[in-house]
Amino acid sequence: MKKLATLLGGVAVAGGGLALMSHGALAQETTTAVEVTETATDSGVPFIFNTLLFLVAGFLVMFMAAGFAMLEAGLVRTKNVSMQCLKNVGIYATAGIMFWLIGYNLMYDGVDGGYLGSFSWFVVPDPASDTGDYAAASDWFFQMVFCATTASIVSGTVAERVKLWPFMIFVVVLTGVLYPITGSWGWGGGWLSEMGFSDFAGSTIVHSVGGWAALAGALVIGPRLGKFSKDGSVHAFPGSSIPLATLGMFILWLGWFGFNGGSQLALGSMEDASSVARIFVNTNTAAAAGVVVVMILTQILYQKVDVTMALNGALAGLVSITAEPLAPSLLMAAIIGAIGGVIVVIVVPLLDKVKIDDVVGAIPVHLVCGIWGTLAVPLTNSDASFGTQIIGIVAYGVFTFVASLILWLILKAVIGVRPTAEHEELGLDRVEIGVEAYPEFGTGSQRM
Helix, strand or coil: CHHHHHHHHHHHHHHHHHHHHHHHHHHHHHHHHHHHHHHHHHCCHHHHHHHHHHHHHHHHHHHHHHHHHHHHHHHCCHHHHHHHHHHHHHHHHHHHHHHHHHHHHHHHCCCCCCCCCCCCCCCCCCHHHCCCCCCHHHHHHHHHHHHHHHHHHHHHHCCCCCCHHHHHHHHHHHHHHHHHHHHHHHCCCCHHHHHCCCCCCCHHHHHHHHHHHHHHHHHHHCCCCCCECCCCCECCCCCCCHHHHHHHHHHHHHHHHHHHHHHHCCCCCHHHHHHHHHHHHHHHHHHHHHHHHHHHHHHHHHCCCCHHHHHHHHHHHHHHHHCCCCCCCHHHHHHHHHHHHHHHHHHHHHHHHCCCCCCCCHHHHHHHHHHHHHHHHHHHCCCCCHHHHHHHHHHHHHHHHHHHHHHHHHHHHHCCCCCCHHHHHHCHHHHHHCCCCCCCCCCCCCCC
């Protein structure tokens, strides 16, 4: 018994020693983990990942320029395809220049609760002295591609009956002045931001602003020749290529992950990474719901599924979820996107009834669904209020529509915005730029 007690005592002492060693090892591991975390922070790892998010999301949004170009090229008639491609190239290039010269600082520099920033150009800091949570140039790039997106919305609505250079002048003012001023109100720390207006990735700040500018243009320029008859009938103008339009839609869908995911504005922590992933899933779900609802509704209403409306159903779901893609559950994301699809089915024929010619359906998708998405924010985000959201929607709408209307009217009076009826019938590809997209199959004579 005495030997047994001695043996047990030895085991106990050994066990205690092992426990102490284990505790010491655990404490050392914890300390090491803290030190690694602190070292990672000190070495700029969050800076690197935040910058990477801006750059990767930025080039995804840049690729949306290709999506808009292909969608528009597919939905306009063959005789105007080259013009739409040229306009979209011009839009992206012009936005890049104007947002550097004036737009970025007008939107972000010294707004301080006011209505606009400073009239100065953006200067890229020396990399050795670039301080903050991310590289300054990466932020400029990310914000610039959003600016270009706004102008692309206008292009599709007024397609096939607006001359190139009046349109490009409008793009200069929109990307250099109008969009940056309104952007400063919400994202630049302006008066709406101070009120608590919430628009995570731009349902109103980007999409509705582009939609209001497009609506003003459609009213001033008028419909395409032959679109609306005196007896009230509406003539459909089939697009040049449904496959091309479908490709454009999928490119936009892909780019939207950068649009919404990048708007998290950070990837330097586990929570940020999880948030970006959640945004991706919600964004995808809303788009999918928009497509399915449009397919079902058009089958019920027209006994056939309308493929162009289905394409716009995806975009409607995307625009609708853009104002708040992080907070909703998957179910709520699906509901928000589905309602966007319903809006498309209702508003597209409504525009025809009031004789507003919107070639690609940008007004229902970007303007109306942008409003819906902004109104839906308080449903899932308790920090937002319906009153403040409505104030923001009205402010953006009044300013952008009135300013755009005045600009379009000035362009119409001074240099004219429409080609002649003869030129419109021939097509802008031949008349304005001399390059047909499909010379062997177009409206012009075949060439050997």
